Amino acid sequence: MQSALPLRQSPLDHRAQLGRIRFRRAVALMFMTLVLPGSAQLVAGRKETGRIAMRIWFALVITTLLLLAAFAISHSFAISFFLNTTVLGLIRIVLMGLAVGWAYLFVDAWRIGEPLALAQKQRLAMVGINGLLCFSVAGSLLFASHMVTNGQNVISAVFTNGKEKAPAKGRYNVLLLGGDSGADRWGLRPDSITVASIDADTGKTVLFGLPRNMLNFPFAKGSVMAEQFPDGFDCGVTCELNSLATWAADHKPLFKGVKNPGVEATKQAVEGITGLKIQYFAMVNLKGFQKMVDAVGGVTLNVRDRIPIGGVGGPVTGYIEPGKRKLSGFDTLWFARSRESADDYSRMARQKCVMNAMLQQISPQKVLFNFDKIAKASAALVTTDIPAKSADEFINLALAARSHPVRTISFVPPVIRTGNPNIAKIQRMVKKAIDPKAAKKAAKKSAKAGTGAKASPKKQNEGTTGGAIGSLRSGYAANQAEDLGAAC
Template identity: 35%
Template structure:
């Protein structure tokens, strides 16, 4: 007689024995799926379950240890299409195996032999655990599938680029594609410069009415506008200013950037990259374009955003406040997507520079409030919104690195450099001064010396 004998060969005539045996098998199936079959049923099936469970635990432990030592490796692993597909397949396969093992365990329990008052409890406990774990695995599989699709749609497959002077410089464009406009026109423009080691970020905001705008000598627009775009009102659209460059190139000069589409970009975006490089003196490796028309969906998917509103802002209405639908009141507010979009775009009673400041405020608030819990719990909506809202040429292979860098950025205050009045006159910009301000903003902080006692 072995230890397994009471489980494999129980006294079926004894209801107390069968009840105790039933609870043992159900709990063993939860703690180590497959062990119930090894001790009381099909040992071959049980060994499959045990091996699968041990492999799953081993992978989880290795992932945790790797995360503690090299977090960027884990971020990279879970942001790649192939690895997400593998995760999705493993989750589905293990969930299916769990269902088989649990149903087989209930068969081995022989509920009809257990005490009448225990039968329902044993069955209910098994079913509840089964539903909980399989739903968790199923949802995780759905998240992996959504992530695989969204990441593949949003991010490029191009080569990674090294930092320049220790920084990654990313052009951030807020696109304003409205029904009253011909095509998309960037409504907000900034360069986010991130220290490649510390994660310290500096946001450099540029006014849309900057004029003239210089281009680097290697830009195809430099030969057309050697003195800068808009110099002496030279341009091919109705208004000669920074955000008009996108419209002009997209509509009339797309041939200047023949490789743009292959590089996960478009001619208008590439012209803005050249313009912001010329204006700031920085080499811009990547861009991110956020379509403000879909911005509200992204905010809603994140569960809203908390901001401190400094002045009352109207929603809708004309310049005389006729037809105002609602107001955004001063004070601490939790804004849903609809109100956040109006907070970013409202112009009445404020200048473009005030609006730029509100947009930076929203960007910073979103960065600080995004966390793994709300991203995972609301990932399906975020992924769906992201594919409609975001366009970028950041390669998917760099996502792990940037996620790790972004975690460092969240812990630090984001520096702000707004190239607006009174510091800069957009109608008569001094680019030597601008370049100097940019370099000073990017310079690492010098520790204050402590006096010795």
Template identity: 35%
Template sequence: MTRRAWWLVVLNILLPGSAQVLAGSRGPGRFGLRASLTFVLLLVLTGALYKVNPALVLTVATNSIGLWVIAAVMVFYSALWVILTFDTLRLSRLVKARPKARPYIAGLATLVMIVVAGSSGYGAYVATTASGVLSTMFITAPSEPPVDGRYNILLLGGDSGPDRDGMRPDSMSVVSIDAETGQAVIIGLPRDLTLVPFPEDSPLNAAYPNGYGYEDYCDVTACMLNAIYTEVDQKSPEMYPNAGAAGSEPGIEGMRDAARGITGLTIQYYALIDMQGFSDLIDALGGVDINVAERLPIGGKEDLSDVEGWVEPGQQHMDGFTALWYGRARHGSSDYDRMARQRILQQAILTQVTPANVLTKFQGIAQAGQQVVKTDLPQGALGYFTNLAGKTKALPMSTVELVPDNGVDPTDPDYDYIRGLIAAALSPSVPE
């Protein structure tokens, strides 16, 4: 009877339902076997399909309906495992097994039940939570096609801290991604870029046909690139009456037109990351590892008075607060140094974030993500872009910073030269 009890418990672990069939409870056993084999078959088919078409599997896994179906399957299998485990213990007749073996048999069955049912239950929780988060963060709209084989995404870092009046994008870049290979190029846009041109179809082109701030004319104090957001948002939101319906804002659309004019690229999507909430996101991910080149002040003034602390040089594992100041600090250095650090931070996050990291800390990441990110990326395209991001992560990422070191004078920029720099980075010559 002791051997029988061990066999039934082990069989229940290996193939739920088989213990019931062998012990004579054929009705529940057959149901459990069919359910277990169906679940295994689904896993095998999903794995095979992922090998052939990963974007399709990821599309289902990032779709609200698909996530609820996954959650329902997880809950069903979790409940089935609990029921079959207790039934297996009943059928094993532990009272007839050796007294010393009883706690070990029951303990093994209970431990595996807790692990499997708990994992399935957590998977259902992640799926339902993810469905809500993705529905909140991403819009429902048709996907945009690649242009010249690339997707170009405007990435804005909005600084809306307690020491700021409103929000202004102090970090601006365009991430250009090859739609097939995932090879990415980050184009850094300095916030003090002047005489920004706008495409002919932009409402800002009519207001500034010779470039933003030509002859020092604009509707805000400083006629620089990052002031376009403030001007459109606060002075002339009527320029973009359909922005809200498209999951955007007038100020963001003004910045998108500016990025189009500067780079000559079609900007299909944008992502606005609130820098204050960014700190929470880094904490939720468990921090980020950065090799700091120089000592950087935390807070303080331009003369480095009232500094709250320092980001010390060397290899650092940063929490969100430190990472935010690593990317934000400019006192004692320059805006261009800050741009370079922001690229390092972006690449470090992309490299160090893993699926396991996200799953184990999902609740904190989900809460931070809802507060941090605003984007017009459609939810239906998430599977494709998640797959593309996996390719991007595996490849070296290049940058084009529009700064004096690259021959760009932000106070008197040559936009033909700038577009030539970008074109060369996106289509590098290949030696014979």
């Protein structure tokens, strides 16, 4: 009988087995670096490097968890955090440093794995694994740094470094202007003029719409325009409200130190008409608006009539068909500005509906997931004098406004004659909308003096005209609404 003796392993098999062990160890070191940066160095004897990397990693993880908890508790803190350009600059540097440091740890883990001791195929596999992990992790961090840089650029491009302004009687009054800019125009001529009067505590908002074709209006007392036109705007040619931008651009020396004379002249007119103190303005370029709508994936609107695309001086090139539909930036822009088969006041009503839809539908989550596209669109979209320090406050107010119905009051027929507006009546309408107690006192005072105005005609639903509920004769629902969403 032969004795059962253990077979000796051949040197070739021994080397192969040792190679497999080394390869598994090298791969393990790479994935340890992916899951817990510094752990590979720690187990391989490079304790000082490993400890430093792991301390940094744990510090970042703990900081991130604390910030996420703070964001969950306070959305206001989250908004303030991400709108602070100094904080964004610090995050960008941290992300870039993390990308470089992590890439170094991957390369170091590859070196610790002794690639020269591996078989050729195993060395090639290690190079592939290292390259994939290194470039995917570092690339993701550098891309995140790029996104943060875009955020910094947007904040710097859109907002100013000016002084913050206090609310007037508890309200921020922001002049919203919308129009085109082109080679044949002096700057941006506003085709849409609205004042958003926002309660500084609750975010409740009233939109005051001013028709672009308003005539015979005064300016704020003591203003540059009031000195030029003490009896109201009478420029000798076309003296409509939206022509102020052109007039001011032709008389720039009157507006010393003013960056945008057209906006300043329009602001002085709006203050004179409404009696409101305007703290800030935001001017929206309609071409930029189209890009913004596309960036957020479109806006859902209730299209009540067939809306022509084009027309009024040009051919009609298509239509936006009726129905509740998600519109692209191009179609949303034409929904807001089309005048073919409509009038200026039904167009104003549609514009209010677009404003309400944007307010309600653009959520923080949608902004986050489309941030890069929004960042690229924003620079071409808005010009404003709101300082960067106040940006977070206004975004918080916009979020708060979503939980309240938006009220609209427009100074258009049949309530107001745009050719010869009753300024006293307009200012009473404004007071009643933002301060009911003051309105009652004013009504009693005017009644005693025998100057009380008749009640405005009650709007009746006459179907739709030009895509808006109502008619020129009875008025459009979205122009005079307690709840703008319901009127759209």
